[in-house]
Amino acid sequence: MSVRLHRLRLPVHALTAVLLSASLAACGSAAEDKTADAKPSTTAGSTSEGASSGTATPSATPPPAAPGGNAAGGGMPLAEAIGKLPAAAEVRDGYKRTSFKHWIDEDDDSCDTREEVLLAEALEPPQQGAGCKITGGSWISFYDEVAVTEAGKLDIDHMVPLAEAWDSGAAAWTAERRQRYANDLGFDRALVAVTAKTNRSKGDKNPAQWMPPAASAKCAYIADWVAVKLRWGLAADTEETAALTRYATDCTTTISYEPAP
Numbered sequence: 001m002s003v004r005l006h007r008l009r010l011p012v013h014a015l016t017a018v019l020l021s022a023s024l025a026a027c028g029s030a031a032e033d034k035t036a037d038a039k040p041s042t043t044a045g046s047t048s049e050g051a052s053s054g055t056a057t058p059s060a061t062p063p064p065a066a067p068g069g070n071a072a073g074g075g076m077p078l079a080e081a082i083g084k085l086p087a088a089a090e091v092r093d094g095y096k097r098t099s100f101k102h103w104i105d106e107d108d109d110s111c112d113t114r115e116e117v118l119l120a121e122a123l124e125p126p127q128q129g130a131g132c133k134i135t136g137g138s139w140i141s142f143y144d145e146v147a148v149t150e151a152g153k154l155d156i157d158h159m160v161p162l163a164e165a166w167d168s169g170a171a172a173w174t175a176e177r178r179q180r181y182a183n184d185l186g187f188d189r190a191l192v193a194v195t196a197k198t199n200r201s202k203g204d205k206n207p208a209q210w211m212p213p214a215a216s217a218k219c220a221y222i223a224d225w226v227a228v229k230l231r232w233g234l235a236a237d238t239e240e241t242a243a244l245t246r247y248a249t250d251c252t253t254t255i256s257y258e259p260a261p
Helices: 012-027 078-083 113-121 162-167 175-182 196-202 215-232 238-248
Strands: 056-058 139-141 146-148 154-158 191-195
Touching (some): 078 215, 113 191, 139 191, 154 196, 162 175
Antiparallel strands (some): 139 146
16 A cells, blocks of 8 residues: 655644635636646546646745754755765656656555645645545645645646656666656655646756745755655766755755665
């Protein structure tokens, strides 16, 4: 059975404000984002994003950056962790998104990886219908501090994109290992529910090329990126390492991780 180990990205005292914002948003309406999808995803209960009409509004209380370490504040200092990333040039040759089979139903409970993440990260639990169709609920997208009240407005982002993983070492993996990477529910930093707009803005970029628009997300994002790369033994090129080091200067974040099975 797959287990989603969820790290709550909001402190308890902020939940009330966020849920209130999400509730108010549900009463209004917003135009759907039509941004081209560089990383297509399957919406909950549908194969077409255009079929959904969720609402996304800024949260009442911006979420602070979530620490990348464990709850006790232990773990490895971020700067030290960055120094442990293997150094190597990136090679995109031969990459195909289909090389990473993803959104599987690992435990045969009718919920695929996308749906498992949505259920785990919901601030207000959604209704779960036949075939794991998800309705209702509310989420917070920590990339841009946006409250979302419709699952179809969310993409599930691979913290380290599939193409970036391929470039950084996954090209040499077996198909089975790439599938495990693409559906890593055992590590709460590997996959995250975020607004489709930010996910598609990010595309397959690394932190030298893209960072979340919310300043509060910076340290958490860097910590998550580094932790995922260390977990899977993925390398970083010179430009990427320089950017990680630069952004980490103002972070007191620590990280901990377990090597991927």
